[in-house]
Amino acid sequence: MSPRAREESKDIEAEEWLFPFEAELRAVSAGLHDAQSAWMSQIESLRAPDRKTHELIRMVCTVIRRNPPGVARHAMLAAEVGATWEEVAGSIVLTEPAFGLLNVVEALPWARRGWERGRRLAPDAGEETASKPAKAAKSAKTPKPAKSPPAKRARSASDGSAKPAKAAKRRH
Helix, strand or coil, X not given: XXXXXXXXXXXXXXXXXXXXXXXXXXXXXXXXXXXXXXXHHHHHCCCCXXXXXXXXXXXXXXXXXXXXXXXXXXXXXXXXXXXXXXXXXXXXXXXXXXXXXXXXXXXXXXXXXXXXXXXXXXXXXXHHHHHHHHHHHHHCCCCCCCCCCCCCEEECCCCCCEEECCCCCCCC
């Protein structure tokens, strides 16, 4: 199949099927397609974790698999159930230590597009949804950092000058 034909078929399939591969799978094995759909339905019905966490986890799995359309899809679904951009981006960045910076850099633009689409599609979309984090940030009082107690000082017997006390050894 030519690249152009493949793109055109993806557009058609996207309208008829939830995932682009479904039409081909259904054509080859309707029973397998039905079984997979039933299995996915059971996963979708899990009550824990909550729906937002569920979508963030699935999005991170697609980041690790380097599946950009999956990243966009799950970022969109996470946004639809209230995930902020900071939660989406932060979840992706958490993959970096184990799976590398390239996965993060490649996933972020896809996630942003998906998240923005999901935000527009969310039931309470619009100005209210977009401004919730901003309103919360404005109304929240930023607590001042607690002052750490001054370091204990010990007097030197010989000259009377102050020296920092020896710190206790830390166990890791």
